[in-house]
Amino acid sequence: MNKILEKFSLRARLGLLYAVLLISSVVLVSYYSYWNIWQLFINSKTSHLRARAKPIIDHWLVDQGLTNPDSVQMNFTHQSALVLSRDLTSRDAVAIVLNRQGEVIANGRRLPEEPVAPAPDTRYFRKALSGMNEITYWSEVNGKPVLVFLIPLRPQPGSRHIFGVIQVSTSLADINEILFRHGSMQITAVAIILMLGIAFGYWLIGLSLKDLQNLSATCREIAKGDFAKRTKVKNRKDEIGKLAESFNLMIDKLENMFNSQKRFVANAAHELLTPLTGLRGSLEVLLRGAQDDPEATNRLSKGMYKEVKRLIRVCDQLLGLSRLENSSNVGKRRIVLNEFIKDFEQRGKLLAQGRQIVIQEGPLLTLMADPDLLEQILFNLLSNAVRYSPAGTPVILGWKLIADYVEIWISDRGKGMDNKTLAHVFEPFYRGKNENVTGEKGAGLGLALTKSMVEAQGGTIRIESTPGNGTTVFFTLPL
Numbered sequence: 123m124n125k126i127l128e129k130f131s132l133r134a135r136l137g138l139l140y141a142v143l144l145i146s147s148v149v150l151v152s153y154y155s156y157w158n159i160w161q162l163f164i165n166s167k168t169s170h171l172r173a174r175a176k177p178i179i180d181h182w183l184v185d186q187g188l189t190n191p192d193s194v195q196m197n198f199t200h201q202s203a204l205v206l207s208r209d210l211t212s213r214d215a216v217a218i219v220l221n222r223q224g225e226v227i228a229n230g231r232r233l234p235e236e237p238v239a240p241a242p243d244t245r246y247f248r249k250a251l252s253g254m255n256e257i258t259y260w261s262e263v264n265g266k267p268v269l270v271f272l273i274p275l276r277p278q279p280g281s282r283h284i285f286g287v288i289q290v291s292t293s294l295a296d297i298n299e300i301l302f303r304h305g306s307m308q309i310t311a312v313a314i315i316l317m318l319g320i321a322f323g324y325w326l327i328g329l330s331l332k333d334l335q336n337l338s339a340t341c342r343e344i345a346k347g348d349f350a351k352r353t354k355v356k357n358r359k360d361e362i363g364k365l366a367e368s369f370n371l372m373i374d375k376l377e378n379m380f381n382s383q384k385r386f387v388a389n390a391a392h393e394l395l396t397p398l399t400g401l402r403g404s405l406e407v408l409l410r411g412a413q414d415d416p417e418a419t420n421r422l423s424k425g426m427y428k429e430v431k432r433l434i435r436v437c438d439q440l441l442g443l444s445r446l447e448n449s450s451n452v453g454k455r456r457i458v459l460n461e462f463i464k465d466f467e468q469r470g471k472l473l474a475q476g477r478q479i480v481i482q483e484g485p486l487l488t489l490m491a492d493p494d495l496l497e498q499i500l501f502n503l504l505s506n507a508v509r510y511s512p513a514g515t516p517v518i519l520g521w522k523l524i525a526d527y528v529e530i531w532i533s534d535r536g537k538g539m540d541n542k543t544l545a546h547v548f549e550p551f552y553r554g555k556n557e558n559v560t561g562e563k564g565a566g567l568g569l570a571l572t573k574s575m576v577e578a579q580g581g582t583i584r585i586e587s588t589p590g591n592g593t594t595v596f597f598t599l600p601l
């Protein structure tokens with residue numbers, strides 16, 4: 123079954139389900155209402171006939187002197203039975219009277235237009251003879267349905283002495299005809315409703331699935347390499363609309379990621395190419411004969427050494443960035459922060475180039491962090507503070523506790539950054555305008571690396587800076 127269903131499209135399967143549900147509910151409701159109408163007709167017909175029969179029988183019992191059990195033997199004759207059966211027979215119904223042996227002793231039909239009585243059914247006759255009052259059943263006369271009911275004859279109501287049974291029958295042809303007309307009308311109406319309903323349902327399902335089809339077409343185009351493609355969504359409120367929206371959002375993110383990846387590779391190549399080009403230039407000069415000039419050789423070698431140092435540093439930083447993409451490279455250990463910062467201050471003095479490092483001591487605390495990464499973070503931030511602030515100005519290092527995190531900051535009194543630089547500082551290879559920088563030019567990888575190192579340990583980083591007023595870099599680490 124599953125295998126067969128899988129061959130059909132989702133639309134066909136949903137359509138089939140919808141059609142089955144619609145057909146079965148409509149058929150059930152129609153059948154139920156048909157059955158109810160039929161019951162109603164039968165009940166009203168029976169009660170009408172019974173109500174008519176009762177006073178006639180009562181009257182007959184008195185008239186024929188049958189109200190006394192002792193006189194029954196004598197007075198219940200063919201003749202008296204014929205009177206009763208004729209009284210009860212009309213154009214609608216025919217009555218016959220049976221004695222206790224089940225023999226028909228009188229038949230009320232006189233005229234050809236009066237209905238023909240069906241042969242008595244001994245099963246029901248015996249039940250009536252045993253005293254059951256409300257016996258009603260269906261039978262057939264010449265292939266036409268008739269409704270039959272039996273009334274036991276007793277001298278007094280409630281008497282145990284039953285001396286005969288009256289069988290009254292009436293044709294059901296009229297009810298059949300009415301119900302047939304009603305039924306055919308209902309079947310036509312149901313067929314029209316079903317056809318319209320199924321067509322509408324199929325159209326509605328198709329409409330809902332259109333967005334899914336669009337989505338899969340877009341996926342195929344993106345797979346072919348057209349990253350600018352997005353899927354169009356008409357109905358944005360339903361689940362498919364939400365799926366398409368999420369899909370577009372995901373592709374936006376992926377496109378950004380791919381683009382930044384491309385930028386990264388291009389920038390990295392450029393960053394490596396610059397010192398390599400410098401090296402090639404120096405080597406060419408040397409090869410053209412400059413090696414005979416000791417002064418030129420010395421100058422070129424120094425330049426080449428600087429370029430190689432720069433190459434190694436950039437490669438180191440790039441390696442660091444790629445290593446941090448795998449969080450298993452973070453080895454957390456317990457660190458007493460106060461001691462760690464004091465050690466770092468000692469080592470940082472060399473880097474600070476005579477600037478004063480002011481420590482704004484926070485609470486005594488220990489945290490779980492990777493000491494190498496923490497040292498590298500502080501080192502990068504300190505080197506930026508030193509590089510981008512004038513000689514003689516202090517660098518401030520401090521920390522405080524925020525809930526389950528420690529916030530550490532490094533602040534300088536340098537020239538600060540404008541908003542444009544601030545918006546891009548964490549991008550790899552991004553460098554600000556940096557005029558009058560102390561020391562050599564950086565690759566623009568320091569803050570990108572720092573951010574990765576902070577985030578690899580579960581922390582966050584932000585920068586506050588106003589041009590001319592210095593910069594403060596804050597980062598948090600979980601305790």
Ligand SMILES: Nc1ncnc2c1ncn2[C@@H]1O[C@H](COP(=O)(O)OP(=O)(O)OP(=O)(O)O)[C@@H](O)[C@H]1O
Binds near residue numbers: 510553566
């Ligand atoms: N403390 C600061 N004051 C002013 N500008 C800063 C400061 N720190 C960073 N910047 C700006 O942000 C840019 C990016 O800094 P980042 O540390 O990533 O790279 P870099 O210092 O240029 O090179 P690298 O750190 O790779 O040697 C810098 O070029 C500089 O313009």
Ligand SMILES: [Mg+2]
Binds near residue numbers: 502567568569
């Ligand atoms: Mg830097």
